[in-house]
Amino acid sequence: MGTTGAPQVEEAVASCLALLGTATDRDWDGVRADRLEWSCRRTAEHIAGDLITYAGQLAGRAQHSYLPFELALDEGTDNSGVLEVIGATGALLAAAVRTTAREVRAFHPYPFRSANREGFAAMGIAEVLLHTQDIARALGLDHQPARGLAEFVLTRIFPHVRPGADPWRTLLWATGRGELPGRATVTEWRWHNNLVLPTERLTLEGVHPAAAADLAAGGDGGFEWIPGGPFQGTREAATFMTKAYQAGLHRPEFGVFALVRREDGRAVGGMGFHSTPDAAGRTEVGYDLVEGARGQGYATEALRALTGWALARDDVRTVLATVERDNHASRAVVSRVGFKQVGEDLDELSYELGG
Template sequence: MSRSAETGRFPSPVTADDLDLAVRLAVASLRNAPQAAWEGKAGSLEWDCWETVEHLSDDLFAYAVQLGPRTPPLEGEVPFVWESRRPGGPANAVHANRAAGPAGLLQVLEASGALLVAMVRTTSPQTRAYHVYGISDAEGFAAMGIVETLVHTHDLAEGLGLAWSPPADLCSRVLARLFPNAPKTTDPWPTLLWATGRAELPGHPRLSTWRWDGTPRT
């Protein structure tokens, strides 16, 4: 397990409260977006901003349901149907009704986030479930959900013309949990963007490929 650069102690675990905070901050920021901006591209992604929120909602939903069965699967995903609405669009099980507008889209995001928060709160720490980046536990899925939320809100903020800078301590905890080999002496938020292929760091060029390690830290 990695140590905190600021304190020299082992970092505190990622919790359901951390995930709840990440989703609440993201939704609060996205509510400030101009309605006409939702059809524009989300940062460096090939998806528009609406599709990106659907994708984020789908990530949170998928992590929640992966923990849901009495015996969670260890060799694959719970077999929902994921499908794209257009060529090149994200393959989701979750799609928002466009007639509900951006307010409805953000309700879908809130609801999906709440599902994962609830599962993390109620799942035994000994439970394990499949993820393509390593069989993980409830804390790991919480951390994954936070990373998805923070970095996709970054993509969305770029596309929607919003400011977005999440709390440093939140970034530090998910870096320790999922990216233990990331630089320890750089600011946590830029480091998380670097670790997910979205930015450079001094002495560390932008990554062209990346992945986290979701396996439990025992």
């Protein structure tokens, strides 16, 4: 898959500067940005402030809150100067994203209190694209960012939004800035960074839709795998997740997780849910490991963490698992976690774990 998000940050910032640079002689202070309470000038300053904030969070590895600083422009800075600051802060975010390891996470409040480099890149791109749009509408400029930028944002931090034929229009709709046929108007929204669940030796990293599509197509999903990975079951699960995302049925926390070793950042397997909980609070879990990672307790450790997280929720009461009759290793895994056998047929055994 091979993208950090840094090139997309640079592209978004360059697009912003090119468009707004055509209107630096206009009155930005006296014109309110579209749909915002801020002026166009205040909105432009906000773009720069978000870019430097995200760069600081990622570069400083902030873990518990935002770092205690904010951007202040010198008195008398004109519109061209504001754009120069946006360019500089965008370059700082791109550099932080490019030089940060994939598994590193830093604090961001929504919704699971952390984000990785792709998450911070996507949030920065979203701020640039959307607030450039707010300023452009107010100044009568035509803003049409590259399709790939909107797709990057949607697949990383809007995984709960059903994709549309036009990613830019879909992103505008998802953030309350436009209408889409057949969809209700959005009045409240937040983006959605991926969930991670740490264990003693692993991190279960939620897979976003772009990574799932790459895995389904035979790629690595942006992970560095141990030899032989990913295993076929992970690719199949990614295929199902991709179909759910395309249909607007995907709930990110009930998707696919890559099992990443904390000691070296390499993925050893996949685990996840077959679907969201039904009306009775039941959901089914599945998993596989690359052959070189089997027999070391990884599956038991990950399954205990994932089922514990699920059963602590109000919408989950029972986790199901189906195991092939002759898969004795997998049967041992579910038994160690506490699943009880509740059914069988010629080929498979059914298990349940209750809260």
